Amino acid sequence: xxxxxxxxxxxxxxxxxxxxxxxxxxxxxxxxxxxxxxxxxxxxxxxxxxxxxxxxxxxxxxxxxxxxxxxxxxxxxxxxxxxxxxxxxxxxxxxxxxxxxxxxxxxxxxxxxxxxxxxxxxxxxxxxxxxxxxxxxxxxxxxxxxxxxxxxxxxxxxxxxxxxxxxxxxxxxxxxxxxxxxxxxxxxxxxxxxxxxxxxxxxxxxxxxxxxxxxxxxxxxxxxxxxxxxxxxxxxxxxxxxxxxxxxxxxxxxxxxxxxxxxxxxxxxxxxxxxxxxxxxxxxxxxxxxxxxxxxxxxxxxxxxxxxxxxxxxxxxxxxxxxxxxxxxxxxxxxxxxxxxxxxxxxxxxxxxxxxxxxxxxxxxxxxxxxxxxxxxxxxxxxxxxxxxxxxxxxxxxxxxxxxxxxxxxxxxxxxxxxxxxxxxxxxxxxxxxxxxxxxxxxxxxxxxxxxxxxxxxxxxxxxxxxxxxxxxxxxxxxxxxxxxxxxxxxxxxxxxxxxxxxxxxxxxxxx
Amino acid sequence: xxxxxxxxxxxxxxxxxxxxxxxxxxxxxxxxxxxxxxxxxxxxxxxxxxxxxxxxxxxxxxxxxxxxxxxxxxxxxxxxxxxxxxxxxxxxxxxxxxxxxxxxxxxxxxxxxxxxxxxxxxxxxxxxxxxxxxxxxxxxxxxxxxxxxxxxxxxxxxxxxxxxxxxxxxxxxxxxxxxxxxxxxxxxxxxxxxxxxxxxxxxxxxxxxxxxxxxxxxxxxxxxxxxxxxxxxxxxxxxxxxxxxxxxxxxxxxxxxxxxxxxxxxxxxxxxxxxxxxxxxxxxxxxxxxxxxxxxxxxxxxxxxxxxxxxx
Numbered sequence: 090x091x092x093x094x095x096x097x098x099x100x101x102x103x104x105x106x107x108x109x110x111x112x113x114x115x116x117x118x119x120x121x122x123x124x125x126x127x128x129x130x131x132x133x134x135x136x137x138x139x140x141x142x143x144x145x146x147x148x149x150x151x152x153x154x155x156x157x158x159x160x161x162x163x164x165x166x167x168x169x170x171x172x173x174x175x176x177x178x179x180x181x182x183x184x185x186x187x188x189x190x191x192x193x194x195x196x197x198x199x200x201x202x203x204x205x206x207x208x209x210x211x212x213x214x215x216x217x218x219x220x221x222x223x224x225x226x227x228x229x230x231x232x233x234x235x236x237x238x239x240x241x242x243x244x245x246x247x248x249x250x251x252x253x254x255x256x257x258x259x260x261x262x263x264x265x266x267x268x269x270x271x272x273x274x275x276x277x278x279x280x281x282x283x284x285x286x287x288x289x290x291x292x293x294x295x296x297x298x299x300x301x302x303x304x305x306x307x308x309x310x311x312x313x314x315x316x317x318x319x320x321x322x323x324x325x326x327x328x329x330x331x332x333x334x335x336x337x338x339x340x341x342x343x344x345x346x347x348x349x350x351x352x353x354x355x356x357x358x359x360x361x362x363x364x365x366x367x368x369x370x371x372x373x374x375x376x377x378x379x380x381x382x383x384x385x386x387x388x389x390x391x392x393x394x395x396x397x398x399x400x401x402x403x404x405x406x407x408x409x410x411x412x413x414x415x416x417x418x419x420x421x422x423x424x425x426x427x428x429x430x431x432x433x434x435x436x437x438x439x440x441x442x443x444x445x446x447x448x449x450x451x452x453x454x455x456x457x458x459x460x461x462x463x464x465x466x467x468x469x470x471x472x473x474x475x476x477x478x479x480x481x482x483x484x485x486x487x488x489x490x491x492x493x494x495x496x497x498x499x500x501x502x503x504x505x506x507x508x509x510x511x512x513x514x515x516x517x518x519x520x521x522x523x524x525x526x527x528x529x530x531x532x533x534x535x536x537x538x539x540x541x542x543x544x545x546x547x548x549x550x551x552x553x554x555x556x557x558x559x560x561x562x563x564x565x566x567x568x569x570x571x572x573x574x575x576x577x578x579x580x581x582x583x584x585x586x587x588x589x590x591x592x593x594x595x596x597x598x599x600x601x
Numbered sequence: 602x603x604x605x606x607x608x609x610x611x612x613x614x615x616x617x618x619x620x621x622x623x624x625x626x627x628x629x630x631x632x633x634x635x636x637x638x639x640x641x642x643x644x645x646x647x648x649x650x651x652x653x654x655x656x657x658x659x660x661x662x663x664x665x666x667x668x669x670x671x672x673x674x675x676x677x678x679x680x681x682x683x684x685x686x687x688x689x690x691x692x693x694x695x696x697x698x699x700x701x702x703x704x705x706x707x708x709x710x711x712x713x714x715x716x717x718x719x720x721x722x723x724x725x726x727x728x729x730x731x732x733x734x735x736x737x738x739x740x741x742x743x744x745x746x747x748x749x750x751x752x753x754x755x756x757x758x759x760x761x762x763x764x765x766x767x768x769x770x771x772x773x774x775x776x777x778x779x780x781x782x783x784x785x786x787x788x789x790x791x792x793x794x795x796x797x798x799x800x801x802x803x804x805x806x807x808x809x810x811x812x813x814x815x816x817x818x819x820x821x822x823x824x825x826x827x828x829x830x831x832x833x834x835x836x837x838x839x840x841x842x843x844x845x846x847x848x849x850x851x852x853x854x855x856x857x858x859x860x861x862x863x864x865x866x867x868x869x870x871x872x873x874x875x876x877x878x879x880x881x882x883x884x885x886x887x888x889x890x891x892x893x894x895x896x897x898x899x900x901x902x903x904x905x906x907x908x909x910x911x912x913x
Contacts, residue, residue, distance in 0.1 A: 146784060182876065
């Protein structure tokens with residue numbers, strides 16, 4: 090993976106797995122470096138990478154924001170951020186290695202002069218810090234500012250380094266990638282034109298999680314799961330991404346978008362694609378993308394959206410022993426808002442493997458707990474040599490991939506209750522990452538930033554996937570337009586309509 | 602729980618009892634069988650508890666005690682999640698012929714299906730146990746720097762190498778190697794000559810030379826230098842310098858406090874930090890890979906082939 094981007098180095102031997110993959114000398118340029126994402130995730134992740142010895146000897150962080158800062162102030166702010174949010178223990182000597190490699194360029198996004206200065210700064214680093222022209226631009230900024238910054242990068246020539254002494258230039262964008270299919274395509278077109286398509290990294294941080302990558306291992310490195318991973322054995326699939334928190338400080342953004350655009354379009358559909366895709370020919374980015382894209386394009390919404398596309402909005406209630414406000418009483422939310430904080434939808438995947446298997450997806454805020462899981466629920470055993478009363482508490486077999494928290498896999502199956510009778514009951518058998526492997530797996534951002542610097546795109550959705558995902562969401566938004574979401578009490582598992590959706594076919598949501 | 606003059610059956614019963622009390626199934630990744638002495642026990646236990654955070658294992662710590670005794674005797678201590686971190690641990694003290702028949706005691710104690718790693722700080726040849734330990738291990742970890750004649754000990758390892766062998770002296774140069782490899786990214790010239798300033802009696806320095814020789818096809822000159830180290834588990838290497846085909850030079854130099862400078866022609870000098878890791882961290886790195894380390898094998902072959910030349 091990604092090795093093709095590295096020049097051939099005689100000291101690197103693929104069989105020598107102790108030598109970590111370390112990126113080439115480079116600079117990471119962060120736009121919006123004073124924001125929460127940069128402070129809580131990006132800069133701490135850089136420190137954690139340094140701590141694990143995964144950064145190149147020549148590595149510079151360049152901050153760009155509207156602050157009257159010098160390099161020292163920026164370095165001090167970064168130090169504080171890394172110290173309070175890093176995953177790995179704080180070691181002064183690790184920081185000392187990064188110290189002196191912080192540059193700050195003040196300015197706003199429409200300020201030509203500031204971008205000229207940024208261009209000059211990055212060029213200088215080639216000589217002063219030996220970054221040989223390599224730079225990744227991280228957009229930790231509101232989506233509205235994307236086009237402005239992209240145009241600045243194009244104007245100054247920063248996005249294309251081929252004429253200018255060589256070295257790669259990459260861009261990292263965070264979700265949301267547009268707000269519908271049309272705007273996403275416009276944005277994709279712009280960013281792919283300013284940079285080149287292979288140099289654009291769209292971050293979906295869920296894909297950086299160990300458990301999500303483990304789905305590939307679980308499905309394609311084992312003999313026992315794949316044979317039953319199809320409509321012959323699977324009754325239905327449930328994907329849940331629940332949060333106990335409300336909208337926090339994101340009122341403006343959230344009210345414009347809602348749960349379907351914020352979460353369903355990206356994280357949940359990506360989980361679905363990985364859980365449902367065919368086996369790729371290899372583990373190269375392109376091969377995985379091909380299979381994910383096929384699944385995303387095979388998604389079909391139910392004809393009856395009235396009962397299979399459910400929206401909800403949380404009302405006053407109690408979450409984890411504390412009273413919480415309803416959505417309409419949150420700060421900066423108009424009392425007439427019809428934005429959903431919960432969305433549940435039933436989909437089908439039109440291919441042979443999944444013919445007739447419903448996929449139920451749900452996501453919401455102010456639900457009882459924070460949990461993300463993929464549950465594959467199997468069909469009932471075809472023949473039961475047991476009496477009804479022996480098996481009445483026996484449910485379907487189930488395989489649950491726990492993405493977060495408490496990452497792992499649980500299998501549920503029936504077993505005999507000890508005693509003289511033949512009473513059967515469900516038991517669950519678990520595998521916990523934390524128990525069997527390292528106590529702390531790398532943060533998703535650590536992995537993804539490293540992959541960007543290495544040029545490995547395996548874990549990044551591309552423009553076509555984004556487009557295919559919007560093709561699923563757009564009809565839902567169209568259908569919901571002008572309707573009011575169904576209220577649900579904070580701290581419960583969502584609106585009644587969502588339960589009815591499954592009950593219609595004799596199924597029910599599992600308690601996640 | 603302490604068991605005096607006991608049997609493997611009673612030890613396993615005690616372990617099952619403790620696991621039952623703690624509740625829940627345990628998911629193990631490995632069996633780790635470590636051979637040690639009473640003097641080193643604390644050091645080994647400390648390292649094991651660190652590595653256990655990353656690799657939950659069943660630890661079987663074997664301490665040969667009174668080898669002169671005529672009657673075999675087993676004393677055992679069984680713990681779960683106490684001073685040995687999250688590991689399930691059995692500490693065995695063996696007297697007389699019991700020690701010589703180690704595998705008959707250890708085999709029934711291994712958790713089924715998962716790999717077995719053996720690890721010893723001391724030289725098992727001393728106890729005639731090497732064969733016993735080899736018989737059931739998928740991987741064997743040694744630490745030749747601890748031997749009376751470290752380089753000679755590594756040489757013996759090279760001669761009797763079997764797939765799955767590894768040495769902490771190799772583990773402890775990973776960070777050095779990674780730093781050097783990173784400096785070579787983007788370098789297009791070939792290497793003319795290499796000079797390593799190191800303690801020539803350190804097996805890690807020899808492995809460094811052998812690695813560079815294997816990968817670059819140039820035999821490094823090892824200049825015997827006294828190296829001040831601020832951690833026991835650091836390789837005794839002060840600097841590695843390369844001269845390229847174009848006459849340019851590149852050098853990595855570590856000072857006693859850990860500051861490491863990379864000097865490369867045409868680039869500003871860059872500062873890194875290279876600190877020694879604890880024995881537990883080194884053990885954890887070793888346990889990450891369960892299959893034979895073929896890269897190490899090649900390096901060991903080069904070391905063996907050129908050993909006489911370098912030593913002289």
